[in-house]
Every structure is written in structure tokens, then in C-alpha cells.
Amino acid sequence: MVLKEKIIRLATKFQDSDLEKSFPLDYCIPVYHAVSDVDVAHLKHIVQYKKVKDFESDLDELCRFFQFVTWSEFKDFHAGVFQPKKKIALLTFDDGLSEFYFNAVPVLLRKGIYAVNFINPKFNKNNELMFRGKASVILDMISGKKNIHPEIFKLLDISGISEKALKQKILKIPFEKQNLLDQIADLAEIDFEEYVKTQKPYMNLEQLRSVSRQGFGISNHGWDHPLYKDLTLEKQIENFQKGAQFLKENDFLTDSFAFPFTDFGVEKSFFDQLFQRDFFCTMGSAGIKLDSVTKNFQRIPMENGKSAQQTLKQETAYFNLKKMINRNQIYRR
Ligand SMILES: [Zn+2]
Numbered sequence: 134m135v136l137k138e139k140i141i142r143l144a145t146k147f148q149d150s151d152l153e154k155s156f157p158l159d160y161c162i163p164v165y166h167a168v169s170d171v172d173v174a175h176l177k178h179i180v181q182y183k184k185v186k187d188f189e190s191d192l193d194e195l196c197r198f199f200q201f202v203t204w205s206e207f208k209d210f211h212a213g214v215f216q217p218k219k220k221i222a223l224l225t226f227d228d229g230l231s232e233f234y235f236n237a238v239p240v241l242l243r244k245g246i247y248a249v250n251f252i253n254p255k256f257n258k259n260n261e262l263m264f265r266g267k268a269s270v271i272l273d274m275i276s277g278k279k280n281i282h283p284e285i286f287k288l289l290d291i292s293g294i295s296e297k298a299l300k301q302k303i304l305k306i307p308f309e310k311q312n313l314l315d316q317i318a319d320l321a322e323i324d325f326e327e328y329v330k331t332q333k334p335y336m337n338l339e340q341l342r343s344v345s346r347q348g349f350g351i352s353n354h355g356w357d358h359p360l361y362k363d364l365t366l367e368k369q370i371e372n373f374q375k376g377a378q379f380l381k382e383n384d385f386l387t388d389s390f391a392f393p394f395t396d397f398g399v400e401k402s403f404f405d406q407l408f409q410r411d412f413f414c415t416m417g418s419a420g421i422k423l424d425s426v427t428k429n430f431q432r433i434p435m436e437n438g439k440s441a442q443q444t445l446k447q448e449t450a451y452f453n454l455k456k457m458i459n460r461n462q463i464y465r466r
Pocket of ligand 1: 392
């Protein structure tokens with residue numbers, strides 16, 4: 134275990150379990166991707182998604198400490214015109230996956246809990262898999278295979294034929310080099326076109342409209358899920374804008390944006406451009422953290438194999454530790 138984890142674990146032991154009191158911010162924004170009881174090849178190697186019953190327990194735990202709010206209540210709260218009875222929680226999902234439609238929405242409707250899903254509009258036609266999904270499918274298909282094509286190792290500059298080294302390398306392929314994933318798939322005889330046609334990983338337009346009609350939010354997660362810090366400012370705006378256009382055309386939410394992967398390393402100039410117009414907020418996924426861009430809200434990743442209560446307790450302990458050394462806020466140049 135690395136030192137950081139040891140320290141967090143120790144600090145968590147002394148953390149008060151009454152999260153209603155001890156949670157350090159007046160809002161809590163959990164983020165999920167999917168909920169499923171079955172193996173999903175394009176997710177299982179990149180997201181530790183929860184089973185339906187574990188997702189439900191998360192919601193029940195969160196309800197004990199927080200009051201779930203809708204998008205407009207969340208906005209009103211930040212405008213100072215909504216007075217909640219407890220600290221508030223806004224439930225969010227990323228990537229517009231069909232597991233949201235089929236597995237999460239029925240639970241949320243039953244419990245009367247609102248959620249917003251940040252989507253990459255490029256994929257709603259199910260013509261293509263997002264590159265991280267491709268990596269997961271490849272890992273799934275090559276797992277335990279005796280005869281992995283030697284060209285794949287060459288392509289990735291791996292000496293030897295270790296399956297573990299190969300998997301690690303595949304998972305690290307960045308957005309800019311996603312062509313490599315297509316080349317590996319060809320060599321491994323994986324047909325991504327066939328895969329998306331049969332699996333339909335993403336909510337299509339009709340499903341997006343349906344969840345929106347049922348009161349849920351659909352918002353922008355960038356056109357095709359690049360890592361924003363690796364893009365120039367111009368490309369960041371272009372990628373944001375292309376996603377925003379789709380949301381506008383379909384009457385979804387246009388006042389917000391959640392960064393694909395992370396907002397780490399994204400400079401103030403990007404936020405300045407967004408907030409020039411009538412725009413409410415952006416969201417990152419750095420856990421409980423403050424941000425010098427005050428309308429960039431940090432969310433708490435929940436897909437880590439732990440219960441919601443355990444995650445929030447740990448996050449709170451970590452936040453308090455960082456506070457002691459003034460590291461609980463992100464400063465942007
Ligand atoms: Zn994402």
C-alpha cells in the first residue's frame with residue numbers, strides 16, 4: 134500500500150461517522166458511470182461499476198445525511214434562493230451509457246431521486262465506441278488467450294510476451310493515440326462496428342429524450358471524451374462547443390459542462406471563456422476539493438468498490454488532512 138493510502142486509511146479511522154455534521158462542504162456531488170448486475174465488456178476493465186443493489190444502498194446511505202436536489206434546486210441553492218433542510222446532494226452520471234437508462238433510471242424513479250447525465254454526443258448513434266471502451270473490450274478479448282498476435286506487442290513496444298504488461302500498456306493508450314486501439318483490434322480480430330451494433334453501449338437520441346421527459350438532466354461532457362489538459366485552448370473550446378451544440382439542438386441542459394477524465398491542468402483562460410456567456414457551472418471529479426474557479430464544482434467518484442458512506446468518510450478525512458497543509462483547494466493560473 135502506498136504511503137498516501139496508509140495515511141488516508143488511518144485518518145479515516147478517526148473520522149466522525151456522522152457525515153451530516155462532519156461533511157466539510159454544504160453540497161455533495163457523487164459521480165457514477167453505470168449500474169449493472171452483468172459483465173459489461175466495454176466497461177469492466179475501466180470502471181468498477183456497482184450492482185443495482187449496491188447502488189440502491191449507496192442512495193439509502195446518502196439519503197440519511199443529505200437531501201437530494203434537482204438541477205434547478207441546485208442552481209437556486211447556489212443563487213441563495215433555495216433553503217434546504219439538510220446539506221444537499223446532486224446525483225450525477227457521466228458518459229451517457231445505456232446502463233443509466235435501463236438500470237439506474239428505474240431505481241431513481243422509484244426513489245424519487247433526480248440525476249443529471251453528462252454525455253459525449255458523438256456516440257449517441259452507437260456507431261463507435263469511446264476509446265476507453267475499446268481498450269476495455271480488447272482486454273476482455275485477450276484475457277487468458279494463448280496466441281496473442283506478436284505484432285500487437287511490437288506495435289506497443291513491449292519486449293517479451295507478458296499479458297500483464299500488454300494490458301497495462303493498452304489501458305494507458307491516450308486519446309491522441311487511439312488509432313493504436315483500432316490497429317490492435319484488427320490484429321486480434323475484434324470487430325468494434327459489430328460490437329456497438331449489437332451491444333448499443335450508449336443511450337440513443339430517443340432514450341436521451343425519454344429520460345429528459347421523465348425529469349432527468351442531460352448535459353455536456355465534451356464531444357468525444359478527450360483529456361482537456363492535452364488540448365490547446367482553441368481545441369478545448371471547439372470540443373466543448375461541438376458537444377454544446379447537440380445539447381442546444383435537442384433542448385437539453387446548456388448551462389453546464391463536466392470535464393471528461395479530469396479538469397487537472399486546465400487553465401483559467403478556458404473557464405473565463407465559458408463563463409463569459411450565460412453559463413452556470415463546470416464540474417470536475419477530484420473528490421471533496423475547493424477550486425479557485427468557484428463555479429467549478431468538484432465531484433466525488435463513487436465507483437471504487439466501497440460503500441457511499443465509506444467513500445464519503447474517507448474523502449472527508451482526506452479533505453481535513455489537506456486543509457491542515459492548505460492543499461484542499463485547486464488554484465488555477
Ligand atoms: Zn467520462
